[in-house]
Amino acid sequence: MSVDLTTLPARKGTRPATTGREIPHDQLEDFSPPEVRAGLVARAKQLPGVYVSPSLVSEPSSMALRLAREDRRFEAFLHPSVDEFGHIHRSGFMHLTVPVTSLEALTDLGWIEPHPITRRPEFPNSIVMLYAPRDLAELEVAATIMRASYEQAAE
Template sequence: MDVDLTAPPPRSGPQPATTGLEIPHDQIDQFSPPKIRAALVKEAESLPGVFTGPSQVSEPSSLALRLYEPRGPWEAFLHPSRDEFGHIHRAGFMHLTLPAPLIEPLTKAGWVEAHPISLRPEWPDTIVMLYAPRDESELAVAVTALRASWQQAP
C-alpha cells in the first residue's frame, strides 16, 4: 500500500526520543518489532539495483542500502559514500535521503526529523531519520519513504 507522502497521515503517539542534535543520531525508544524490521529489510532488498551490507557511513551493524549503478544527484546520497542512499538500524529506524518536497510534510506529521549533519553546509539538507515503524500501517509509510529515496538515487 502506497501512502501519499505529500499529505501523510499523522504518526500516532508521542514522538520517539532521539539524541537530537548529537552524532551519532539515534532513536532511543519506540523500536520496531523484529517482524516489522524484517519486512522493511525485505522491501529494501527487493528494490532493483540495490545491494545491502555494512554501512560506509554509520555503525557497522546498520544495514546499508547501496546502488550498483548510482546516477542520482549529490543530495540523494549519505556522504562521503557515493552509492549509499540510506541505512536501516537494528532498532528499525532509518537514516535516508528524501526528495526535498517530502521532508516538510513528513516532519509536520511526526514521521521524520532532520539528521544533525544535514545542518552543516557541506552536507545535503535531505538527510533525515525516519522513525522505526511499529506496526503494519507505519511500515507502509516507511516503505513508501524508502521507495521515494531510492527513486531519486538511480
C-alpha cells in the first residue's frame, strides 16, 4: 500500500498542547472520542502479523503494536523494545516510528511532533507523537500514518 505521506491533508485547528520536550511525552488535550480510538485500535489489529499487548516502553495501559522480526531496522522500532513499532495511548495519541523522509511534511501538516527521546543519539529520529484523531476523517489519516509505520517495520 505504500503511500506518499507528504500528500496527506493538513490537520485542522491548532496543535494540541503536549509536554513538549519532557518525558513522559504526553498529549494534554484534544483527545480521541472513545469510538474513534476504538477504530484506531481495530485498524491496528488488522495489520498482518501484528499482535498487541501492554507496552514495555511506555505506560502499561498503552497498547503496543508488535511485529516479530529477526532483522529489524534501527529506525523502524521503539527502543529498547525489539518488536514494538508503535503504541496507542488511552486518550488516542500514538508514539510510533515514521519514515524519516516524511518527518518534515508530517510536522508541517500538523499531524506529528518529534519525541523528545530522539535528542539522544542512541534513539532513532523517526520516533514521533501522532496526535489523537478527533473524528472519522482524522482517523483515516492516522490509520494511513500507522500503516506506513507498519510497512517500515515489516520491510
